[in-house]
Amino acid sequence: MATRADLVTMTQPETRGKVPVRGRKARTHRARVGARGRDARSMSQDQTEPEGEARLFEGIAPHAVACPLDPGGLAARARRIMASQTPVFFAARRSHGDPSRLPVFLVGLATPTAKRIRAVLSAHSHIHGAPSLGLIPALVASLESWDRHYGRARVFPESLEALSADDSLKAAQWVLQRLQEEAPGADHVLDGQGLDAALVGLVHLLLPQAPLIVCLDAAHAGNADTRPREWRRLQAVQQRLLHHWRAVLPGRLIEVSGEDLHAQPRETLHSLFARLGLGFEERLLQVMTPPAGPEVPGAFVGAAVAHIRAGRLAQAEATLGEVLRQVPGHPAAVHLLGVVHFRQGHPESALHLMRQSLELIGTPVREWQHNLAVVRKALKARLQKGAGEDLPEISEPPG
Structure with a gap:
């Protein structure tokens, strides 16, 4: 006989190139390559690399860098990310990055729940809601540009495989410096640009303690089935990547259900801010108005x-x-x-x-x-x- 549990409650349904070496291993690497007889021009490039490395993150214009929104390109990149950024990849890089919790990221597209959570986070007394900074996409663009400058054919995400602990710390400090300039003295800074789920692994590598918040909307929320086809394809790619991160980085994502947020707003927000290490503020309930x-x-x-x-x-x-x-x-x-x-x-x-x-x-x-x-x-x-x-x-x- 059928049981109550049988009922469904949801209503709707590469290119390879030279491996870049940075940081403390650069000198040893140059000697090894020189012993194999690299040509003078290549040697000259390697010799200037450490000096140029210090300027790696200078002169970037984050606001001018937009995250690509082509579904086909993002789907191809997502497959490469899921193939390369595995538990073994992250286990070998536990010493990378900076443990700061200053940055806060909302992962994924701007769904109705994400918009409400963004408003609540920005209204908290210990969180500065910044405009769209685009720091992480700008960082990806900078790393790819740097590799092209030195004749390396690698692009993101393959370029991360040779990112040393020293360079990951340097990249993290570049991000933190920009956030501190944006909001001096703030405990947390929320980037106004949603984080592409494809970049979760990069953020974890550079800022392993930075909160990554994912808002889960039911299939019917916000009339998702009437969205443009391109939007739905983008959302599908994001969902595949999130499934990957749940398996590879268990417990890393802070997930907020839109259903729970509407049914039990106080309890849901209490839980969210507890994960952030912050206290709940009663006035936040007034900020969280239902979608129009x-x-x-x-x-x-x-x-x-x-x-x-x-x-x-x-x-x-x-x-x-x-x-x-x-x-x-x-x-x-x-x-x-x-x-x-x-x-x-x-x-x-x-x-x-x-x-x-x-x-x-x-x-x-x-x-x-x-x-x-x-x-x-x-x-x-x-x-x-x-x-x-x-x-x-x-x-x-x-x-």
Whole structure:
């Protein structure tokens, strides 16, 4: 017999070149290469490298560097990142970077939950919400430019393989200096530009203690299914990368659920700021206003999902009632109300509501059809137990 756990509560569904050597190993490397008879021009470049290295991060214009947003290019780069930045890669680089917690990054695209969390973080008395600084993309551009200058064909992420501990510290200090100039005396600085998930590994390498916050929106939040196709492709790449980082750097990401944020804002923010080592401030609840316009029903639906998962069925029913008051016949709300009724022990009304939701949406939704099948099976089992004989399959009602 089907159980309550069977119900689905979600409503919607290279090029290789010379290996660059920097820092303390540079002199030994030059001697070794010289012994193999490198030509005079190459030797001259290597001899000038340490002096130029000190200027590696000077003269960068971060605001002029934009993170590429071509989905095809980002997908190809993501595959290379996932292949190269493995647990072994990071285990061999535990001594890299600076342990400062000054920078705070929001990872991923600007979803409704990310916008709300950004507003809350920027309003905290110990966090400075900076404009879009773009420091990490600028750093990538600088490293690639440096390799090109010395005739190396490597690009990001392959260029990180030869980044020494000394150079990672130098890069981290360049970032920290820019942030301190942006907000002198601040405990934390939040970059106004969201961090591409492809750059999480680089940030971890340079700033292994810097908070990396990921906002999780349900598939229906913010009408994601109506977004442009390119946006949805970008989001898919980001999700694949986040899945990679969860496996490679377990516990490194601070994840905030949009559903939990709407259903239990105080508890969710308490947990977030505890991870940041900061106290919760009551006034932040006033900053965190629900998204405007058509996103409001989506936020309520997300909250209802969170209530259902936590077993708060009465609260879920009240929340869904509010959605249906604002948008009568909201398909997701009708379906979830059916889920609530089923878990309350009312399969007959659950069956009616789930059928109604599929009629309202007008297109097959795999999870909803699964839920409907579960309810039918449970109702049939109940009838069989009472009558002691098999009954025909429950048919669809007339249109």
